[in-house]
Amino acid sequence: MKDTGTTGTNAVDWEQRIDFDRLRRERLARLKAELDRSDLGAVLAFDFSNIRYMTATHIGTWAMDKLIRFALLTRNTDPISWDFGSAARHHQLYNPWLDATTAEADADPHAPHHGATRPRLESGARAGISTLRGAFHPDAEIAEGVAAKIKRELEKFGLADQPLGVDVIELPILFALQKVGITVVDAQQVFMEARRVKTGDEIRLLTQAASMVDAAYDELYRFLKPGVRENEAVGLVAKTLYDLGSEYVEGVNAISGERCSPHPHVFSDRLIRPGDPAFFDILHSFNGYRTCYYRTFAVGSASNAQRDAYKRAREYMDWAIALVKPGATTADIVKVWPTAQEFGFADEEAAFALQYGHGIGLSIWEKPIFSRLVSLDHPEVLEEGMVFALETYWPSADGWGAARIEEELVVTADGCEVITKFPAEDLIVAGKRYFTVNGELPMIRDAQSHLNTPEGRGETHP
Numbered sequence: 001m002k003d004t005g006t007t008g009t010n011a012v013d014w015e016q017r018i019d020f021d022r023l024r025r026e027r028l029a030r031l032k033a034e035l036d037r038s039d040l041g042a043v044l045a046f047d048f049s050n051i052r053y054m055t056a057t058h059i060g061t062w063a064m065d066k067l068i069r070f071a072l073l074t075r076n077t078d079p080i081s082w083d084f085g086s087a088a089r090h091h092q093l094y095n096p097w098l099d100a101t102t103a104e105a106d107a108d109p110h111a112p113h114h115g116a117t118r119p120r121l122e123s124g125a126r127a128g129i130s131t132l133r134g135a136f137h138p139d140a141e142i143a144e145g146v147a148a149k150i151k152r153e154l155e156k157f158g159l160a161d162q163p164l165g166v167d168v169i170e171l172p173i174l175f176a177l178q179k180v181g182i183t184v185v186d187a188q189q190v191f192m193e194a195r196r197v198k199t200g201d202e203i204r205l206l207t208q209a210a211s212m213v214d215a216a217y218d219e220l221y222r223f224l225k226p227g228v229r230e231n232e233a234v235g236l237v238a239k240t241l242y243d244l245g246s247e248y249v250e251g252v253n254a255i256s257g258e259r260c261s262p263h264p265h266v267f268s269d270r271l272i273r274p275g276d277p278a279f280f281d282i283l284h285s286f287n288g289y290r291t292c293y294y295r296t297f298a299v300g301s302a303s304n305a306q307r308d309a310y311k312r313a314r315e316y317m318d319w320a321i322a323l324v325k326p327g328a329t330t331a332d333i334v335k336v337w338p339t340a341q342e343f344g345f346a347d348e349e350a351a352f353a354l355q356y357g358h359g360i361g362l363s364i365w366e367k368p369i370f371s372r373l374v375s376l377d378h379p380e381v382l383e384e385g386m387v388f389a390l391e392t393y394w395p396s397a398d399g400w401g402a403a404r405i406e407e408e409l410v411v412t413a414d415g416c417e418v419i420t421k422f423p424a425e426d427l428i429v430a431g432k433r434y435f436t437v438n439g440e441l442p443m444i445r446d447a448q449s450h451l452n453t454p455e456g457r458g459e460t461h462p
Helices: 020-037 048-055 085-094 096-107 142-156 171-179 188-196 200-223 230-243 304-323 330-334
Strands: 042-045 070-074 080-083 125-127 164-166 184-186 248-256 277-286 293-299 356-359 366-370 387-395 402-411 416-418 428-430
Touching: 020 042, 020 048, 020 070, 020 188, 020 200, 042 048, 042 142, 042 188, 048 070, 048 188, 070 142, 080 085, 080 142, 085 096, 085 125, 142 171, 171 184, 188 366, 200 230, 200 277, 200 293, 200 387, 200 402, 200 428, 230 248, 230 277, 277 402, 293 304, 304 330, 304 387, 304 402, 330 356, 330 366, 366 387
Parallel strands: 042 164, 080 125, 164 184, 293 428
Antiparallel strands: 042 070, 070 080, 248 277, 277 293, 293 402, 356 366, 356 387, 387 402, 402 416
């Protein structure tokens, strides 16, 4: 991994760590480059992660599903962000990088504006809201107000006749933009391509986020025992991460016992029992940068079936990691994974996300995507600086257990670096050690007490 500094949760004067000014500059430069390569005049973002990538603004994770904030980047301006009035005022005070939006154009009297009148000096942080996902009365004309704001900027900079790319959009906003003569097209690929390869600062933030999950798994290992509920494990992990400085614990997948196969992707209040398999996925954000990080445990002891399932999942993982390097493709990786039918599913759509890979950054599912569903026919080339997670799964032969493993990787010049460090080379047994009169209870246990007879032990009578 290209390294120009150390990681830490705080900036200090005595070490080079995250350079947030550089992070903002480099992200915006990548997005501008993708916009220049497209046939779009501007891009309009409603998606929380795209807004942050473009503007480096953030008002709390509660807003992620509201589609109420929006931001515009044109070929001729820096970003303009519209937000809740009080948030916009805060941005004006504390986000000086947004002031460059029109100030540079005003400062240069010879700057071309395609025949448009030179703009007056305005802040790039402005008050403005969308429709609250339909909560506003349609007659309030909020959607029309959004369209008017966007049209004003496009006309001001001579771009009103060029396509406007949008990432996600509510239908009233789409119709309002079209009504004022704006051609709206899909811009998701512009944003995804910009975010595909990470900057050095992004890689360090992703590494720090993963290191916090390392610590959470260590706490979880010490906490697991019979009688603990899945939801209690979720609470412990969330507290550990927030104590370490997490911005947002998006979710903790806590799955145990018979719930492991099929994988339900949601935790419950199930009591963990002796001998249970238990796997967890921890998703959180540090300064916007996310994790997707599975680990599997056995509690107290493991059956031979569970051990074998883990070994199989680990082998698929290691075969995949061995192939990761610049120039390899997503098709190369998925070819070493089993087909859906090999582990009990009808087709690749039915088995989607069990043998899987995805980019991670400001959101957890970015480019590139690794799946037999799409990668064999539409391979993507791996590049230095990509950061992604690879996930493998295998159900145990007993019909109810399973193993789930996930590693996060940075593609380096000659291979890759694994940044998820909690041990996963072999199945870890968590929980209290038990002792009998003959010594420590074995960690591999298939036999139950009712089979503890000479016949059950396979002994023959004299």
